[in-house]
Amino acid sequence: MASLLQSDTQLNQQSYYEASVVRPLLLASLQTDLVADVVVVGAGFSGLSAAIELAKRGFKVVVLEADRVCSGASGRNGGQTIVGYASGQGPFEEQLGRELARQVWGMSLEAIDLVDQRIAEFAVECDRVHGYMYVADSPRKARELEADVRSMERDYGFVSTWAEGADVQKHIGSERYHACAYETRSGHLHPLKYGLGLARAAQMLGVQIFEKSAVLAMERGATVTARTAQGQVRAKFALLSGNCTLPAYGPAIAPELAARAMPVGTYIVGTAPMDAERAAALLPQNAAVCDNNFVLDYFRLSADYRMLFGGRVSYTTSTPRNLQETMAQRMAKVFPTLKGVPIEFVWGGFVDISMNRAPDFGRLGDNIYYLQGFSGHGVALTGLAGKLVANAMAGEAEQFEIFSRLKHRKFPGGALLRTPSLVLGTLYHRLRDHF
Numbered sequence: 001m002a003s004l005l006q007s008d009t010q011l012n013q014q015s016y017y018e019a020s021v022v023r024p025l026l027l028a029s030l031q032t033d034l035v036a037d038v039v040v041v042g043a044g045f046s047g048l049s050a051a052i053e054l055a056k057r058g059f060k061v062v063v064l065e066a067d068r069v070c071s072g073a074s075g076r077n078g079g080q081t082i083v084g085y086a087s088g089q090g091p092f093e094e095q096l097g098r099e100l101a102r103q104v105w106g107m108s109l110e111a112i113d114l115v116d117q118r119i120a121e122f123a124v125e126c127d128r129v130h131g132y133m134y135v136a137d138s139p140r141k142a143r144e145l146e147a148d149v150r151s152m153e154r155d156y157g158f159v160s161t162w163a164e165g166a167d168v169q170k171h172i173g174s175e176r177y178h179a180c181a182y183e184t185r186s187g188h189l190h191p192l193k194y195g196l197g198l199a200r201a202a203q204m205l206g207v208q209i210f211e212k213s214a215v216l217a218m219e220r221g222a223t224v225t226a227r228t229a230q231g232q233v234r235a236k237f238a239l240l241s242g243n244c245t246l247p248a249y250g251p252a253i254a255p256e257l258a259a260r261a262m263p264v265g266t267y268i269v270g271t272a273p274m275d276a277e278r279a280a281a282l283l284p285q286n287a288a289v290c291d292n293n294f295v296l297d298y299f300r301l302s303a304d305y306r307m308l309f310g311g312r313v314s315y316t317t318s319t320p321r322n323l324q325e326t327m328a329q330r331m332a333k334v335f336p337t338l339k340g341v342p343i344e345f346v347w348g349g350f351v352d353i354s355m356n357r358a359p360d361f362g363r364l365g366d367n368i369y370y371l372q373g374f375s376g377h378g379v380a381l382t383g384l385a386g387k388l389v390a391n392a393m394a395g396e397a398e399q400f401e402i403f404s405r406l407k408h409r410k411f412p413g414g415a416l417l418r419t420p421s422l423v424l425g426t427l428y429h430r431l432r433d434h435f
């Protein structure tokens with residue numbers, strides 16, 4: 001298992017999330033042959049969510065995790081639970097029509113509600129907060145944001161509070177932004193606490209989870225066989241969840257999918273804790289924030305008043321140089337008063353982007369389901385995606401099929417050239433963001 005920060009020992013430290021939880025003891029790895037109804041590959045949010053829903057329906061479920069529960073994107077992300085999709089509504093409208101696009105939007109709201117239901121149902125303590133802000137850092141970006149907000153209000157009933165000019169500073173203690181839209185459906189949480197809570201819930205419902213049990217090969221057929229180094233699981237159905245098709249995570253068990261998803265590194269720094277008053281001066285509503293640049297900044301406060309500031313991207317699987325320094329500079333551009341505040345954590349992870357940034361859900365043959373292409377917008381959506389897979393395996397595939405009808409293109413240039421072509425595309429957008 002390649003670690004994102006392995007190449008740079010100075011940065012090879014725990015995330016704030018890992019440092020702020022006590023993980024349960026390592027679960028056993030798979031050492032035997034098992035028979036189940038469903039084998040789930042990957043114990044991130046999407047795999048755990050599917051496992052919970054399947055177990056509730058009486059399925060016997062085995063989850064195989066290459067590393068530890070939520071050691072991938074699910075335990076490392078910005079924790080922002082956001083309505084909608086990384087792609088916006090465009091691909092849904094173009095490919096499915098306005099009516100289904102509305103249903104898809106509605107499902108993104110359902111995804112947020114599901115997070116809250118699970119937190120309540122399984123008593124998951126995960127620092128849940130509602131409140132979210134989209135910000136624009138130039139007059140041009142402000143007009144783009146306003147146009148997006150107005151069209152979402154008109155077409156999808158999106159509700160937010162708009163502010164521009166000096167009024168923006170009622171929502172954020174920064175002079176950088178020209179406009180903002182604040183809404184309360186989206187918000188944030190501590191993703192690792194949430195993910196460990198989901199794993200506990202799944203186990204309570206009878207799901208068997210094996211850690212350090214990478215699936216090395218999968219035999220397809222009427223029965224699926226997932227093989228690990230020391231055991232195997234035979235099952236009627238399989239779910240390839242989340243990033244498990246990405247080359248960065250080891251052997252591609254479904255190469256036909258890997259060509260449609262691209263691992264992109266994104267990074268977060270966590271400051272030392274501040275006092276409550278100083279934190280409230282920066283984000284008075286304790287909202288999570290993200291700008292509308294192509295390579296975006298996303299940030300929020302932790303429950304102990306650290307600034308968790310995310311951004312930067314890497315299109316190779318190696319960690320960018322001077323990461324901590326450049327992240328600190330980005331943060332100081334937004335909050336000059338944080339210049340010099342100690343940075344205690346730097347970490348990163350991979351998001352799995354699809355070409356059009358819309359989620360890529362579907363089925364290989366009759367019985368292998370996959371969920372990928374969350375494109376950095378998966379904290380809430382993964383939960384619903386897992387539920388849709390469980391429903392589909394139980395014979396209620398209607399909602400799942402809406403997503404699986406979306407067509408996805410392969411990244412141009414194949415495995416070797418897709419990175420350079422994506423980087424060129426990104427450079428173009430970065431330049432645009434500067435003017």
Ligand SMILES: Cc1cc2nc3c(=O)[nH]c(=O)nc-3n(C[C@H](O)[C@H](O)[C@H](O)COP(=O)(O)OP(=O)(O)OC[C@H]3O[C@@H](n4cnc5c(N)ncnc54)[C@H](O)[C@@H]3O)c2cc1C
Pocket residue numbers: 041042043044045046047064065066067068069070071072073074075076077078079080081082213214215216241242243244245249250251253266267268298310348349350351371374375376377378379380382
């Ligand atoms: C730094 C960062 C910040 C982000 N911020 C946000 C945010 O603020 N808001 C938001 O909505 N989204 C965000 N995201 C995206 C979000 O975290 C993901 O979309 C989501 O967690 C994906 O969950 P998943 O279960 O599908 O995949 P993962 O969490 O990656 O889970 C896949 C699991 O499969 C395991 N696995 C892989 N291969 C195998 C194998 N062969 N055998 C067994 N197991 C295997 C991996 O170890 C991993 O645990 C962020 C992502 C990152 C990396």
